[in-house]
Amino acid sequence: MNAIAVGSRPGEVPSGHDRSPLLEIEDLRISIASDASSFEVVKGVALTVCENEIVCLVGESGCGKSMTALSVMGLLPRGIAEVTGGRIAFEGQSLLSLQKRELRRLRADSISMIFQDPITSLDPVFTIGSVLEEVIRSHRDVSRTEAREIAVRALMEAELPDAADRLDSYPHQLSGGMRQRVMIALAIALDPKLLIADEPTTALDVTVQAQILENLRERQREREMGMLLITHDLAVVASVADRVAVMYAGEIVEEAPVDELFSDPQHPYTQGLIRALPDISVSKGSLYSIPGRVPPPQVPPPGCLFAPRCEHALDLCWEASPELSRDGAKSLRCINAQPFEIG
Amino acid sequence: MTELDASRSSHAQAWDERVAAYEKEARANPWQKKLRKFSRNKLLFTGSVLGILIIGLGLIGPLIIGSDYVGQSLRNTHLPPLSEGYLLGTDQYGRDLLVRLCIGIRVSLFVAAAVTSIALVVGMALGMCGGFLGGTVDRAVRSVTDFIWGFPLILVAVLLAGGLGQGLFPVILAVGIVNVAAITRVVRGEVVVLRAKEFVEAARACGISRFRIMWRHLLPNVMAPALVLASYYVAVAIIAEAGLSFIGLGAQPPLPSLGKMVADGRGFLRINHWESTVPGIGIAGLVLSVSLIGDGLRDVFDPQLRHEAKGVEKG
Amino acid sequence: MKRTASRLAYTVIVLFVSSIAVFYAIRLSGGDATAAALPGSATEEFREEFRDRLGLNEPIYQQYFTYMGRILSGDPGNSLTNNKALTDMLTEHGRNSLILGGTAFGLVFLVGIPLGILASLRRNSWADQGIMSLSTVAMAVPNFWLALLAVWLFASTLGWLPSAGCCGTKQLILPAVVLAFEGIALTVRMTRSAMIESQNSDYVRTLRAGGLSEWRITCKHVLRNALIPIISLAGLRIGQIVGYALIVETIFGWPGLGQVLVNAVLRRDYPVAQFFSLVLVALVVLGNWLADTGYTIANPRLRKST
Numbered sequence: 001m002n003a004i005a006v007g008s009r010p011g012e013v014p015s016g017h018d019r020s021p022l023l024e025i026e027d028l029r030i031s032i033a034s035d036a037s038s039f040e041v042v043k044g045v046a047l048t049v050c051e052n053e054i055v056c057l058v059g060e061s062g063c064g065k066s067m068t069a070l071s072v073m074g075l076l077p078r079g080i081a082e083v084t085g086g087r088i089a090f091e092g093q094s095l096l097s098l099q100k101r102e103l104r105r106l107r108a109d110s111i112s113m114i115f116q117d118p119i120t121s122l123d124p125v126f127t128i129g130s131v132l133e134e135v136i137r138s139h140r141d142v143s144r145t146e147a148r149e150i151a152v153r154a155l156m157e158a159e160l161p162d163a164a165d166r167l168d169s170y171p172h173q174l175s176g177g178m179r180q181r182v183m184i185a186l187a188i189a190l191d192p193k194l195l196i197a198d199e200p201t202t203a204l205d206v207t208v209q210a211q212i213l214e215n216l217r218e219r220q221r222e223r224e225m226g227m228l229l230i231t232h233d234l235a236v237v238a239s240v241a242d243r244v245a246v247m248y249a250g251e252i253v254e255e256a257p258v259d260e261l262f263s264d265p266q267h268p269y270t271q272g273l274i275r276a277l278p279d280i281s282v283s284k285g286s287l288y289s290i291p292g293r294v295p296p297p298q299v300p301p302p303g304c305l306f307a308p309r310c311e312h313a314l315d316l317c318w319e320a321s322p323e324l325s326r327d328g329a330k331s332l333r334c335i336n337a338q339p340f341e342i343g
Numbered sequence: 344m345t346e347l348d349a350s351r352s353s354h355a356q357a358w359d360e361r362v363a364a365y366e367k368e369a370r371a372n373p374w375q376k377k378l379r380k381f382s383r384n385k386l387l388f389t390g391s392v393l394g395i396l397i398i399g400l401g402l403i404g405p406l407i408i409g410s411d412y413v414g415q416s417l418r419n420t421h422l423p424p425l426s427e428g429y430l431l432g433t434d435q436y437g438r439d440l441l442v443r444l445c446i447g448i449r450v451s452l453f454v455a456a457a458v459t460s461i462a463l464v465v466g467m468a469l470g471m472c473g474g475f476l477g478g479t480v481d482r483a484v485r486s487v488t489d490f491i492w493g494f495p496l497i498l499v500a501v502l503l504a505g506g507l508g509q510g511l512f513p514v515i516l517a518v519g520i521v522n523v524a525a526i527t528r529v530v531r532g533e534v535v536v537l538r539a540k541e542f543v544e545a546a547r548a549c550g551i552s553r554f555r556i557m558w559r560h561l562l563p564n565v566m567a568p569a570l571v572l573a574s575y576y577v578a579v580a581i582i583a584e585a586g587l588s589f590i591g592l593g594a595q596p597p598l599p600s601l602g603k604m605v606a607d608g609r610g611f612l613r614i615n616h617w618e619s620t621v622p623g624i625g626i627a628g629l630v631l632s633v634s635l636i637g638d639g640l641r642d643v644f645d646p647q648l649r650h651e652a653k654g655v656e657k658g
Numbered sequence: 659m660k661r662t663a664s665r666l667a668y669t670v671i672v673l674f675v676s677s678i679a680v681f682y683a684i685r686l687s688g689g690d691a692t693a694a695a696l697p698g699s700a701t702e703e704f705r706e707e708f709r710d711r712l713g714l715n716e717p718i719y720q721q722y723f724t725y726m727g728r729i730l731s732g733d734p735g736n737s738l739t740n741n742k743a744l745t746d747m748l749t750e751h752g753r754n755s756l757i758l759g760g761t762a763f764g765l766v767f768l769v770g771i772p773l774g775i776l777a778s779l780r781r782n783s784w785a786d787q788g789i790m791s792l793s794t795v796a797m798a799v800p801n802f803w804l805a806l807l808a809v810w811l812f813a814s815t816l817g818w819l820p821s822a823g824c825c826g827t828k829q830l831i832l833p834a835v836v837l838a839f840e841g842i843a844l845t846v847r848m849t850r851s852a853m854i855e856s857q858n859s860d861y862v863r864t865l866r867a868g869g870l871s872e873w874r875i876t877c878k879h880v881l882r883n884a885l886i887p888i889i890s891l892a893g894l895r896i897g898q899i900v901g902y903a904l905i906v907e908t909i910f911g912w913p914g915l916g917q918v919l920v921n922a923v924l925r926r927d928y929p930v931a932q933f934f935s936l937v938l939v940a941l942v943v944l945g946n947w948l949a950d951t952g953y954t955i956a957n958p959r960l961r962k963s964t
Contacts, residue, residue: 073866073867075863075866075867077858100872101871104869104870104871105869106869107866107867107868107869108867108868108869109869112867112868113867115860115863115864115867117860120859120860120861121860121861121863121864122861122864123861123862123864123865123879123883124861124883124958124959125879125882125883125886125956125957125958126879126882131865131868134868134870134874134878135865135868135869135870138868138869138870138871138874139869170958170959172958172959183864186864186868295362296362296365296366296369298365299361299362299365301358302358307354307355307358308355308358308359308362313352313354313355315352315354318352318354318355318358490672490675490676493672493893493894493897493942493943493946494676494897494939494942495897495898495900495901495902495942496901497901497902497904497905498897498900498901498904498935498938498939498942501904501919501920501923501935502679502680502683502684502935503683504923505683505684505923505928505931505935506682506683506684506685509924578797578798582800585800585802585803586800586801586802586905589800589802589905590802590904590905590908590920591924592920592923592924602800602802605802605803605806606802609806612806612809612810612814613814616810619803619806623800623803623806623807626800626803627795627798627799627800627803630797630798630799630800631794631795631798634794634797634798635794638794
C-alpha cells in the first residue's frame with residue numbers, strides 16, 4: 001500500500017457541501033502579461049470553501065494555485081497579473097467588485113493569508129509587536145495596551161515560545177519557523193472566518209513543518225474557520241485536508257473528499273501524483289514519475305491539457321477540452337477515466 | 344523518467360512538434376535575443392545615435408576640416424556661429440571653434456578610453472582574485488579599494504596634480520585609480536556570490552584549476568555587470584577631465600580640452616557666449632550618450648545592477 | 659555598537675594612511691617649494707638656507723612626523739605666499755565652506771528624496787518620466803558648465819542674483835544649487851528605485867494582506883526601508899560635495915577651503931596645499947564614518963549585535 005495513509009479523525013463531521021459556503025470561486029481567469037505577449041495561467045477555476053473545513057489545492061509549481069489564492073485577497077502583483085474573468089464571492093459578496101477600502105477592511109479581519117517564505121515576509125525594520133499592533137489597531141478600536149494583549153494571545157496560540165518577550169524582537173532575531181509562527185499569529189489575531197495558507201511549510205525544516213501544520217489545524221478546528229491550504233505536497237494534503245482540489249496547468253482536474261481522492265483517484269494526473277509518492281514499505285522499488293512535462297502556458301494543447309502526458313488519451317481528448325463534471329461531492333475533468341491501480 | 348511508447352498517436356506527434364518549435368524559438372541564440380533587445384531599447388538607441396554622431400565628429404571631423412587647432416586669426420576673434428569660413432565661430436584668438444571642438448572631443452575620448460581600459464583590466468583582475476581566492480588576498484583587496492572608493496575623485500586628482508604637476512597624466516591616473524577601486528568592488532561582490540553557486544562547486548569538484556575556473560567560468564559571468572558599470576565610469580572620466588581642465592589642472596594650452604574651452608569662453612559670455620556654450624554642449628552630449636548607453640545596457644543585461652550603478656561616485 | 663566602534667578604529671587607520679599619502683603626494687615635487695616663496699633672483703645659498711629652515715633637507719619620514727606633530731599641537735605653519743597662519747585661514751575659510759557645503763548637503767536630501775518618492779508613487783506617469791529624464795540630463799551636465807549657465811541666466815541676463823561673492827544668502831543660492839545638483843539627481847534615482855523595490859517586497863504584501871491602507875504602508879514601511887540604502891550612500895554624497903566644492907567655489911569666487919586648496923596647488927604653495935588637503939580628506943573620512951553610523955542606526959539588523 002501507499003506510504004501516506006489517510007488518518008481517520010474520529011468525531012469529525014464528514015466533509016461535504018452541507019455547510020454554508022464561505023468562499024465561492026467560479027470560472028476564475030487570470031492572465032499574466034509579459035513583454036509582448038499575455039497568456040492565461042488560471043483557466044476557469046471553480047472552488048468552494050465552507051466553514052470549518054480545510055480544502056487543499058494541490059498542484060505542481062506554476063500551475064496557477066498561488067495566483068488563485070492571491071486573487072482572493074486582491075493581492076495579485078499589479079501590472080503583471082490580472083483577473084480577466086469569473087467571480088469570487090465571500091459570504092455571498094462579490095470580492096472583485098469591492099472598493100479598495102471595503103476589501104481592505106475584509107483583509108486580516110475576515111480573510112487572512114499566510115505566505116510561503118517567512119524570511120522575507122516580515123518588515124525587517126519594525127519589531128513584530130509593532131506590526132501586529134498596527135494591523136490589530138487598523139481593524140479594531142482598541143488601545144495600544146489592548147492591542148498588545150491581543151497580539152500576545154495570538155502569538156501564544158501560534159505557539160511562539162516566550163510570546164510576550166518576543167514582541168520587541170526584530171524578524172532577523174527569529175528563526176524561520178518562529179517567523180512563520182508570527183505570520184500565523186498575524187493571520188489569526190483578528191479571528192478571520194477564512195484562512196488562506198500558501199505553501200506555509202515549504203520553506204521550513206521537516207520537523208518544524210509538522211508542528212506548524214498541526215498548529216494550523218488546531219486553530220482551524222477551534223475557530224471553525226474555513227481554510228484554503230495550497231501545497232504541492234501530498235503528504236501535507238493527506239494529514240490535514242477535508243477536501244482536495246487537484247490543479248493542473250491552470251485548471252482544476254479533480255476534486256474529491258480526501259479519503260476518496262487517495263483511495264480512488266479518477267483523473268490520470270491525480271493517479272500519477274499518487275503513484276509518484278515514494279513507498280517506504282518497498283525497499284528498492286524504482287520510483288514512478290509522470291512522463292513528459294507541463295505544457296508551456298504560451299502554447300496550450302488543443303484539447304485536454306493533460307493529453308500529451310496521458311497514457312489513456314483518445315483522439316477525442318486531443319480535439320475538445322473536457323468539461324468538469326460533477327457527481328455529488330466529487331468532480332472530474334476527464335472523459336476516459338480508468339480505475340486506479342498502483343503500478 | 345519513463346517515456347511514452349514510441350507508437351504515439353498522430354495527435355501527440357503533432358503536439359510534440361509544436362512544443363519543440365516553440366522551445367527552439369524561446370531558446371534561440373541568446374545573443375540574437377539580446378541583439379533584438381538592443382535594437383528595441385529606446386535608451387540604447389538614442390544614446391548610440393548621439394554617441395556615434397559625437398564620436399564621429401571627433402574622429403572623422405578633423406580629417407575633413409583639418410586639425411589646425413592653434414592657428415590664430417586676430418582679425419576674426421569672437422565670431423558667432425555660421426560666420427563665413429567658421430561654421431561654429433571663433434574664440435578670443437580667432438581660432439576655429441569647430442576644429443577645437445573636434446580635437447577637444449578627441450582629448451575627452453582619449454582620457455575616457457585610457458581610464459576605462461585600465462579600470463576594466465585591473466579592476467576585473469583584482470576583483471576576481473579577491474572574490475575567488477578569499478583570505479588574505481581578499482582582505483587586502485577589500486581594504487585598499489574601500490579606502491580609495493571613499494575619496495572624492497576631484498580631490499584625489501587635485502592632490503596628484505599637486506605632486507605630479509598639471510597635465511593630462513595626473514588626471515588619467517587619478518580617475519583611473521578611483522575607477523579601478525569602483526570596478527573591483529562590484530566585480531568582487533559578484534564573484535563572491537558566484538563562488539557559492541553550484542556550477543563553480545561542480546567545476547571545483549571536477550578538479551579544474553582555480554585559474555581556469557576564473558578564466559572560463561567566472562569571467563563570462565562578471566563581464567556583463569563590469570561592462571555596464573564601465574559605461575558609467577566612462578561618463579565619470581569625461582566629466583572629471585573636463586572639470587579639472589576647467590580649473591586649470593588638466594590639459595594644458597594650447598591643447599584644447601572641452602573643459603578648458605568652457606573656462607576660456609567664460610570671460611566673454613556677453614560678447615559671444617557660444618565660445619563656452621559649444622564645448623559645454625559637447626561635454627553634455629557626450630556624457631548623456633554614455634549614460635543612456637549605460638542605462639540601456641543595464642536594462643538589457645542586468646536589471647539587478649541598478650543599485651550599485653546608482654551609487655556611482657562622480658565627485 | 660561594536661560595529662560602530664570597529665568602524666571608528668578603521669576610520670582612524672584610514673586617516674593615518676591618508677595623511678601619509680597626502681604628505682608624500684604633495685612632497686613628490688619637493689624641490690620646487692622655494693619657487694613659490696622666493697623671488698626668481700634668490701641665490702642658491704639663500705634657497706638652501708630656506709629649505710633648511712623649513713626642514714626640507716631632513717629624511718622625508720622624519721619630516722612627516724615633525725609635520726604631524728606640529729599639526730596635532732595646533733601649529734601647522736604659515737602660507738608661503740602671504741605668510742598668513744594656516745589656523746586662521748582654516749577658521750575663516752572653513753566657516754564659509756561649512757555654510758556652502760551644509761546647504762548643498764541639505765538640498766540633496768530635502769529635494770532629492772521627495773522628488774524620488776513622487777516619481778515612485780506615480781510610476782510611469784508624466785511626472786515620473788519628467789523627473790527621471792531631468793535627472794538623467796542633470797547627471798550629464800558637468801557642474802562647472804551648469805554654473806556658467808546659471809550665472810549667465812540669473813546674474814547676467816535676469817539680474818536676480820549676484821554672479822559671485824560672499825557670504826550673504828543671495829550669494830549662497832547659486833553655488834549651493836549648482837553644488838547640490840548632481841547629488842539631487844542621484845538621490846532622486848536611488849530613492850525611486852529603492853521605493854519601488856520596497857513596494858514590491860514580500861513584507862509589503864504581508865502588510866497589504868493585514869489590511870493596512872496603502873498610504874500608511876507607503877509612508878511608514880516602504881519609506882523606512884527605502885531610506886536605508888539612501889543613508890548608506892550619504893557618505894558618498896559628502897565626498898561628492900567636498901570634491902565638487904573645489905570647482906564650484908573657484909567658479910563663484912566663494913572663499914572656502916576648496917578655492918584655497920586649488921589656488922595653493924596652482925601656485926605651488928605647498929604648506930597650504932598639504933594642510934588643506936589633509937583637512938578635506940579628514941572631512942571626507944569622518945563623513946563616511948558618520949554615514950556608516952547612521953546606516954547602523956537605521957538598520958535593525960546591524961543595530962543589535964547578532
